[in-house]
Amino acid sequence: MRSTPSSLLMGKLWHQCPAAATGTANYRGAVPTSICWFRRDLRLADHPALVAAVEAARADGSDVVPLYVIDPALWRTAGANRLAYLAASLRALDRSVGGRLVVRHGDAVDVVPAVAREVGAREVHVSASHEPYGRRRDRATESALAADGASLRSIGSPYAVSPGRVRKADGEPYQVFTPFRGAWLDHGWRDPAPHPRSVPWATLPSDGVPDAPETGADLPEAGEAAARARWREFLDDGLAGYASGRDLPAHDDTSRLSVHLRWGEIHPRTLLADLAEVGRSAGRGSGAPSSDDVATFRSQLAWRDFHADVLHHHPSATARSLRAVLPDDAWATGTDEEERLAVWAAGRTGYPLVDAGMRQLVATGWMHNRVRMVVASFLVKDLHVRWQRGAEHFMAHLVDGDIAQNQLNWQWVAGTGRDAAPYFRVFNPVTQGLRFDPDGEYVRRWVPELRHLDGTAAHEPWKVGPSLFASDDSYPERVVDHAVERRATLDDLHRGRG
Ligand SMILES: Cc1cc2nc3c(=O)[nH]c(=O)nc-3n(C[C@H](O)[C@H](O)[C@H](O)COP(=O)(O)OP(=O)(O)OC[C@H]3O[C@@H](n4cnc5c(N)ncnc54)[C@H](O)[C@@H]3O)c2cc1C
Numbered sequence: 141m142r143s144t145p146s147s148l149l150m151g152k153l154w155h156q157c158p159a160a161a162t163g164t165a166n167y168r169g170a171v172p173t174s175i176c177w178f179r180r181d182l183r184l185a186d187h188p189a190l191v192a193a194v195e196a197a198r199a200d201g202s203d204v205v206p207l208y209v210i211d212p213a214l215w216r217t218a219g220a221n222r223l224a225y226l227a228a229s230l231r232a233l234d235r236s237v238g239g240r241l242v243v244r245h246g247d248a249v250d251v252v253p254a255v256a257r258e259v260g261a262r263e264v265h266v267s268a269s270h271e272p273y274g275r276r277r278d279r280a281t282e283s284a285l286a287a288d289g290a291s292l293r294s295i296g297s298p299y300a301v302s303p304g305r306v307r308k309a310d311g312e313p314y315q316v317f318t319p320f321r322g323a324w325l326d327h328g329w330r331d332p333a334p335h336p337r338s339v340p341w342a343t344l345p346s347d348g349v350p351d352a353p354e355t356g357a358d359l360p361e362a363g364e365a366a367a368r369a370r371w372r373e374f375l376d377d378g379l380a381g382y383a384s385g386r387d388l389p390a391h392d393d394t395s396r397l398s399v400h401l402r403w404g405e406i407h408p409r410t411l412l413a414d415l416a417e418v419g420r421s422a423g424r425g426s427g428a429p430s431s432d433d434v435a436t437f438r439s440q441l442a443w444r445d446f447h448a449d450v451l452h453h454h455p456s457a458t459a460r461s462l463r464a465v466l467p468d469d470a471w472a473t474g475t476d477e478e479e480r481l482a483v484w485a486a487g488r489t490g491y492p493l494v495d496a497g498m499r500q501l502v503a504t505g506w507m508h509n510r511v512r513m514v515v516a517s518f519l520v521k522d523l524h525v526r527w528q529r530g531a532e533h534f535m536a537h538l539v540d541g542d543i544a545q546n547q548l549n550w551q552w553v554a555g556t557g558r559d560a561a562p563y564f565r566v567f568n569p570v571t572q573g574l575r576f577d578p579d580g581e582y583v584r585r586w587v588p589e590l591r592h593l594d595g596t597a598a599h600e601p602w603k604v605g606p607s608l609f610a611s612d613d614s615y616p617e618r619v620v621d622h623a624v625e626r627r628a629t630l631d632d633l634h635r636g637r638g
Pocket residue numbers: 386394395396397398399401402440441443444447507508509510512513516534538540541542543545546547549550553
């Protein structure tokens with residue numbers, strides 16, 4: 141028996157409502173024929189699986205069970221920020237289904253068939269999972285349901301185009317982003333699904349929506365309404381100028397939608413439909429988004445689908461480099477590795493842009509994309525720590541942490557991915573700072589020790605003189621010399637090619 145009592149698994153963090161604690165089913169409505177099992181699709185709009193569940197229930201004159209399973213295997217690895225966000229998002233979903241969200245704790249492979257038996261459901265509707273863990277779980281759940289004569293019906297996915305669909309003429313997957321994006325645009329996507337009206341939600345006992353675990357991070361508002369509000373705000377005020385402003389970390393010029401997309405509070409297809417609308421009048425009128433703004437934003441959504449596609453074809457990419465580019469002895473090991481990782485994680489490398497990014501991550505659970513690239517490059521190519529260690533730290537903090545996007549972006553920076561930055565491209569943390577944070581505003585925001593330094597001086601504090609590094613709580617001196625480490629990395633690369 142795989143399931144473990146939820147109270148043991150969840151410790152003190154989770155509430156149980158009395159009905160669930162007794163374990164008695166008190167379902168009083170008509171027999172539901174369908175369950176909508178929510179996973180990373182915590183919304184009601186543009187939700188094909190929910191539409192299918194509602195249609196199935198209407199056909200039988202019955203109800204829909206809105207189910208969420210708190211899976212201990214995922215819970216253990218999620219990190220406090222994502223758990224806190226998930227709890228808030230589930231509460232928002234619960235409100236939007238009139239307080240009827242059925243939350244159950246345990247292994248989904250046991251819990252989902254148990255709920256189906258409890259209510260006599262013949263169909264469980266889901267948006268497909270594409271990451272390795274979700275695929276395994278769904279296969280096992282499908283078999284368990286089938287043993288009871290029920291079925292798992294997958295409709296839609298968290299992507300504009302489901303991973304595995306975009307292929308070359310010979311049927312092979314794309315290895316390189318630009319042709320993938322061309323084929324992705326040609327393939328196209330469905331229109332948003334219709335919003336189901338007056339859904340007949342079933343009433344069932346629930347283990348209750350989880351309490352938020354303690355996190356010191358300043359997290360964004362969760363839920364479908366917050367996602368839609370953020371998108372509207374971005375369309376009105378952020379999209380114009382996105383193409384030129386998206387690389388400047390001090391400005392709030394990106395959409396901040398990654399967290400909402402991560403949890404499926406809004407679907408990329410909804411964004412693409414609105415973008416198409418905006419694109420039709422692009423460039424008309426002052427302050428309107430240009431066609432370049434629209435195309436650049438759409439391209440970022442293509443990157444999201446590309447990484448999911450690569451993971452679909454290479455499930456081992458969650459842990460293993462798709463291409464090994466350096467010899468094994470190129471990497472820091474033991475205490476050396478741990479010490480390097482620790483200064484990087486604490487934002488005390490002595491390189492202001494790197495430190496600002498790492499501190500933003502801890503304070504907010506998010507980091508600007510440009511800075512994610514710089515800090516990742518610094519860990520791998522200046523500190524010689526394997527990308528997997530950095531990816532693990534990101535997943536512990538990122539509220540948008542997503543196995544496909546995180547691991548494949550790390551592999552892109554490390555030069556080990558399918559279509560990756562060339563390994564010899566080593567981001568220079570100082571010139572990146574001077575170029576993308578020219579006034580030093582971003583660095584001063586996140587590194588208080590440097591707030592007294594004006595303009596570009598914030599990127600090169602060592603030029604101010606030794607007084608800046610006088611005491612233990614002052615800003616640290618540089619842990620390594622970038623020029624020396626860059627050279628070492630390039631030498632390792634040549635040895636690796638041997
Ligand atoms: C080392 C590293 C780790 C990353 N880890 C994650 C992660 O765990 N989860 C995650 O969602 N993104 C990750 N990214 C990608 C990117 O940094 C974030 O998606 C982006 O910063 C989110 O901010 P935004 O929503 O304001 O982006 P915007 O610039 O507004 O972009 C719009 C959307 O496009 C998508 N997008 C943008 N850039 C990328 C990209 N490089 N790869 C894939 N999709 C992209 C995101 O869904 C984003 O919400 C990572 C990037 C790097 C370099």
